[in-house]
Amino acid sequence: MTISPYRLGASLYMPAVRTDIIDVVLKNKIPGLSSLIICFEDALAEQDIAAGLSNLHTVLAVLRQHRHANHSHANCEHNHANRDHDRPLVFIRPRHQAMARLLVDEFDLSTVNGFVLPKFTQATLDEWTDILEPTQLLWMPTLETAEVFDALAMRELVNVLDTHPCRSRMLAIRVGGNDLLNVLSLRRQRHKTLYDGPLGYVMKMLVSTFGSRQFALTAPVCELIERNDILTEELKADIEHGFVGKTAIHPNQIDIINQALAVEATEYEDALRIVNSGAAVFKHNGAMCEPATHTRWAENILTRAQYYGHQKRWLTSIPG
Known part of the structure; x- marks a missing residue:
């Protein structure tokens, strides 16, 4: 079944050590959630990696059991398809390529929809291709390094990706706002949207570069958890620029993002x-x-x- 990038909606990052991931995926613990990303990178401390991997192993085992139970029912294929559509999409963001290779080699990822590829650049494309080629996982590269500020580098990247074998598996390209601000030694201003600061240019350039080649893009997180007014204003700009979804870091942001994605009459x-x-x-x-x-x-x-x-x-x- 082909997955539309519009199904991503509010993609909630969850540290891999969270013990309620199963409840979120299978029991609708967070109503309205369209996709979640089990994170081993920025959301996880180095000392918690082993615990995160152990927790992921448990989560994947439960998801497999749930899938097998569905297949045992009458009309299993129809029921399974409906249930898969109802539950959030599940992605994993490995810490780096070495962890990604470990996950592909040693974990059963058959219930995972795809990987979020951190710090993605043209220089890492071949390695990611080698790691993910044996799988059916969808790609969501994250643009969050210094090269993103170079319009020529981004044009070269889109030229390569447009004809690369990974193209058919690339669900969306994610924009890492906080990492890009970190490149500039900056932090988001509490009273402004990203479009009002130095990333305004970057957002427009990425939309022009990748959107014009029919790549879907998702917008950066708004970490101002208690400033729903700023989130709402930023979402208006996200949608005006053609972003198909937005990263979320708190469940309270999900309804706001979903409401913004609803189409005006x-x-x-x-x-x-x-x-x-x-x-x-x-x-x-x-x-x-x-x-x-x-x-x-x-x-x-x-x-x-x-x-x-x-x-x-x-x-x-x-x-x-």
Whole structure:
């Protein structure tokens, strides 16, 4: 089953030592969660790595048992597909390539959707390819190193990725905001969105570079846990720039992210008309709609609405 990057939504990072990961994945402990990332990198102290690996082994064993139990029921394939769609997607962020190789070689990752690749650069592409080639895992590289500030380096990277065998397995490219600020010896200002600081340029450049080649991107975390107003403003900019989801670090951010991803009624109506109209150009909701240039946008809007809904109001007759 093909997974849409729009299904990522609010991707919650969870340290690998968390003992409630199973409850989150299988028991809906965090309602509305679309995807989670079991983290061995920044969210885990060095002394906790062994405990995290042990916990991951337990989590994977329980997920396998749950999958096998589903297959034992009548109509197992249909039921299993529905349950897999209902539960959050599960990704692992290894600490480095050596840990990734350990996980691939020694862990049963059949219930994991993919890896988040930390500190991803063109120089690490061959090694990640060698590690992940034997698996079916999806890729989510994270752009968070000094090279990201170099527009030429990013253009070279997208040129390589666009024709690389990993292209079909690359679900989305993640942008690591805090790591990029760390490169500049900076920290996010408490009263501003990322777009109001030095990363504003980077976000726009990455969208232009990767989005124009049809790579999906997810937006950086807003670590201001108690500033929902800043998160809300930042989400408006994320969506305006075409990001398909956003990293979350606290469950309280999930509903806010999901609500922001819900499609506005006027956009939903425009999208329906654009994909169904036979006209070359027409006016709707006070704006020109031109299928030749707006169809990609419309298809993305309708896909987003499938996962996060749309604001409902009276819909006039839709062509087709």
